Amino acid sequence: MILSVASPASAVPPPPRRATLDEVARSAGVSRSTASRALSGGVASAAAVDAVRRATERLGFVPNRAARGLARQRTDAIALVIPETPSFIFYDPFLAIVTSTVSAACWKAGLQPMMVLMDPDDPVHTIERFLHLGNVDGMIVTSFHHNRPVEDLLKTASLPAVFIGRPPSGSGFPYVDVANRAGARSATEHLLGRGRRHIACLSGSFDMAAAVDRRDGFWDAHRSAGVEPGPCLEGAFTARSGLILARRLLAEHPETDAIFAQSDALAAGAIQALTAAGRLVPDDLAVVGFDDFSTATEVFPNLTTVAQPVTELAQAAADLMIGHLETGQWGDWPQILPTELVVRQSA
Amino acid sequence: MILSVASPASAVPPPPRRATLDEVARSAGVSRSTASRALSGGVASAAAVDAVRRATERLGFVPNRAARGLARQRTDAIALVIPETPSFIFYDPFLAIVTSTVSAACWKAGLQPMMVLMDPDDPVHTIERFLHLGNVDGMIVTSFHHNRPVEDLLKTASLPAVFIGRPPSGSGFPYVDVANRAGARSATEHLLGRGRRHIACLSGSFDMAAAVDRRDGFWDAHRSAGVEPGPCLEGAFTARSGLILARRLLAEHPETDAIFAQSDALAAGAIQALTAAGRLVPDDLAVVGFDDFSTATEVFPNLTTVAQPVTELAQAAADLMIGHLETGQWGDWPQILPTELVVRQSA
DNA sequence: CTGTTAGCGCATTCAT
DNA sequence: ATGAATGCGCTAACAG
Numbered sequence: 001m002i003l004s005v006a007s008p009a010s011a012v013p014p015p016p017r018r019a020t021l022d023e024v025a026r027s028a029g030v031s032r033s034t035a036s037r038a039l040s041g042g043v044a045s046a047a048a049v050d051a052v053r054r055a056t057e058r059l060g061f062v063p064n065r066a067a068r069g070l071a072r073q074r075t076d077a078i079a080l081v082i083p084e085t086p087s088f089i090f091y092d093p094f095l096a097i098v099t100s101t102v103s104a105a106c107w108k109a110g111l112q113p114m115m116v117l118m119d120p121d122d123p124v125h126t127i128e129r130f131l132h133l134g135n136v137d138g139m140i141v142t143s144f145h146h147n148r149p150v151e152d153l154l155k156t157a158s159l160p161a162v163f164i165g166r167p168p169s170g171s172g173f174p175y176v177d178v179a180n181r182a183g184a185r186s187a188t189e190h191l192l193g194r195g196r197r198h199i200a201c202l203s204g205s206f207d208m209a210a211a212v213d214r215r216d217g218f219w220d221a222h223r224s225a226g227v228e229p230g231p232c233l234e235g236a237f238t239a240r241s242g243l244i245l246a247r248r249l250l251a252e253h254p255e256t257d258a259i260f261a262q263s264d265a266l267a268a269g270a271i272q273a274l275t276a277a278g279r280l281v282p283d284d285l286a287v288v289g290f291d292d293f294s295t296a297t298e299v300f301p302n303l304t305t306v307a308q309p310v311t312e313l314a315q316a317a318a319d320l321m322i323g324h325l326e327t328g329q330w331g332d333w334p335q336i337l338p339t340e341l342v343v344r345q346s347a
Numbered sequence: 348m349i350l351s352v353a354s355p356a357s358a359v360p361p362p363p364r365r366a367t368l369d370e371v372a373r374s375a376g377v378s379r380s381t382a383s384r385a386l387s388g389g390v391a392s393a394a395a396v397d398a399v400r401r402a403t404e405r406l407g408f409v410p411n412r413a414a415r416g417l418a419r420q421r422t423d424a425i426a427l428v429i430p431e432t433p434s435f436i437f438y439d440p441f442l443a444i445v446t447s448t449v450s451a452a453c454w455k456a457g458l459q460p461m462m463v464l465m466d467p468d469d470p471v472h473t474i475e476r477f478l479h480l481g482n483v484d485g486m487i488v489t490s491f492h493h494n495r496p497v498e499d500l501l502k503t504a505s506l507p508a509v510f511i512g513r514p515p516s517g518s519g520f521p522y523v524d525v526a527n528r529a530g531a532r533s534a535t536e537h538l539l540g541r542g543r544r545h546i547a548c549l550s551g552s553f554d555m556a557a558a559v560d561r562r563d564g565f566w567d568a569h570r571s572a573g574v575e576p577g578p579c580l581e582g583a584f585t586a587r588s589g590l591i592l593a594r595r596l597l598a599e600h601p602e603t604d605a606i607f608a609q610s611d612a613l614a615a616g617a618i619q620a621l622t623a624a625g626r627l628v629p630d631d632l633a634v635v636g637f638d639d640f641s642t643a644t645e646v647f648p649n650l651t652t653v654a655q656p657v658t659e660l661a662q663a664a665a666d667l668m669i670g671h672l673e674t675g676q677w678g679d680w681p682q683i684l685p686t687e688l689v690v691r692q693s694a
Numbered sequence: 695c696t697g698t699t700a701g702c703g704c705a706t707t708c709a710t
Numbered sequence: 711a712t713g714a715a716t717g718c719g720c721t722a723a724c725a726g
Contacts, residue, residue: 032704064704067718115460369719
């Protein structure tokens with residue numbers, strides 16, 4: 001009786017040590033190499049494959065990643081590099097979508113995604129060491145700001161890399177992007193089509209390619225229409241920035257009758273400033289955003305905005321990377337995905 | 348000449364193969380084990396440490412993670428498990444903050460964070476195999492819905508785990524959480540203090556502990572004040588849900604003069620519905636949210652809301668996990684972090 | 695304090 | 711088609 005108290009049947013779980021390939025092989029009555037082949041699709045008799053498969057299930061075998069990596073000289077892991085200060089990452093739906101999409105794609109392909117947050121101001125020593133052969137097989141870089149040290153670091157990593165968003169020209173990195181310029185142009189044309197003639201542009205930081213491209217699209221539309229473009233105010237892609245820039249705009253350019261904001265967050269901030277100043281949207285000032293994230297339908301009035309296919313973008317980047325890892329070749333790039341103007345209430 | 352064309356000096360980059368510990372040791376004139384100790388802080392003479400350090404820099408040595416993991420029987424990686432459908436993850440600032448905070452904390456501690464997105468509806472076979480000894484040393488679980496299969500899966504993983512947010516009662520997992528109940532209570536009390544007597548609650552799904560706790564706090568405040576609580580409508584923590592629930596509320600409970608929304612997104616959706624219906628916020632209906640994410644200051648009127656310290660929460664979870672990995676012991680838990688009511692315009 | 699000796703778990707030659 | 715042998719790069723006893 002005492003014994004059963006000291007060690008009831010349910011008290012001692014089976015030792016948590018995992019089964020090894022060796023044990024599977026023995027249990028299946030084959031050699032380790034045969035077991036290895038059977039599991040990884042090498043040559044093996046049907047009988048062997050079956051026996052190994054059953055032993056695998058019986059023992060709950062799951063291959064050890066480190067061991068496999070050591071032997072195969074690859075990690076089956078890829079880094080998702082985001083050179084951005086954490087405080088921004090928090091509030092950026094773009095990065096959230098990219099992160100989860102890339103993650104899902106990697107898992108599906110048997111790769112492990114690793115998020116590498118990389119504060120540009122930090123001593124990036126840890127990450128520098130990490131981004132080297134032996135830790136990951138490749139990297140996907142997004143939210144890249146023009147920044148020489150970081151660019152050099154990525155280059156010396158001598159790892160296959162693909163960028164989400166146009167990389168610094170001449171860097172030669174494969175990349176995918178959305179049609180920022182065309183999208184901005186269509187947004188601006190929409191405004192012009194509604195008879196607006198004093199359109200301002202609220203821009204993200206010009207150290208990012210997206211901000212530059214969208215500004216150029218804004219200018220393109222004006223040039224084609226023969227209309228003088230309004231001012232282009234540079235800030236960040238945030239609501240706070242939108243608030244501040246819009247206030248400045250009202251003060252310095254009171255004739256403005258429309259705003260092209262380079263992000264939904266910028267637009268939301270701008271609308272807030274306008275509303276607070278007693279201006280009606282879209283009557284007094286029309287506003288169009290860029291992104292079509294959830295903010296677009298959370299603000300009032302709902303945002304007319306340029307929808308960008310972020311999920312597809314991230315998927316394309318992942319596919320490019322995965323393809324390269326599997327074939328050693330790069331697929332077609334750059335892939336430029338189309339945007340679409342979504343007309344709601346704000347313009 | 349032909350030879351030089353076939354292999355110009357600049358065409359063949361130095362073999363990208365990394366230096367190994369062996370080479371470092373040889374270059375430093377010591378044995379491999381001494382080099383190993385010197386690098387990982389074991390016993391070694393100052394001279395040896397110095398020689399190894401220099402050789403390391405000279406050769407650009409970076410230790411191979413897989414090899415180290417194999418030898419030490421630990422991976423120095425932890426999983427951040429998010430059992431949530433991707434479509435939701437996209438738009439949840441809570442998860443974004445948790446993700447980046449946990450990531451940063453892990454990197455700092457020399458651990459590699461791995462985001463494990465886990466669609467509850469998927470055949471989770473891949474992940475099931477992943478969450479086992481040999482792939483990660485532990486896991487941090489967040490955004491947990493009551494879901495038996497997933498709970499069982501996490502348990503059978505027999506991995507150290509810590510939850511962000513109260514886990515299913517009786518599960519025994521260490522966890523950290525915010526004071527949801529007290530926070531909801533203070534929000535409701537604020538509304539009562541402004542003379543509101545018909546307060547409704549817009550709730551997230553009750554399969555999440557946070558929704559239940561916040562509802563209880565809503566009731567607590569009413570009970571203490573001797574006021575009959577208004578209806579509690581269940582939905583999700585999203586803006587879309589807020590829109591729908593608020594419409595229903597207006598139709599079914601027209602006497603309502605205030606809303607406690609269990610998230611900022613819910614509040615934003617509700618405000619939109621109210622505005623569309625011609626109700627003034629906060630005059631006709633006061634609204635208070637929960638979270639204090641960026642939405643709170645992006646909507647108009649700005650949200651009075653219960654701020655929750657998500658960064659600290661995530662940090663606490665990471666610390667708990669890291670501490671366990673280092674000492675084998677669990678630190679104090681549960682840690683319940685305080686919330687704070689932030690009064691703005693909406694109530 | 696240091697070098698020698700064994701593995702860690704798996705993939706992959708090479709024979710058979 | 712299969713098994714035996716070898717090695718991936720590192721850590722951890724173990725003697726010295």
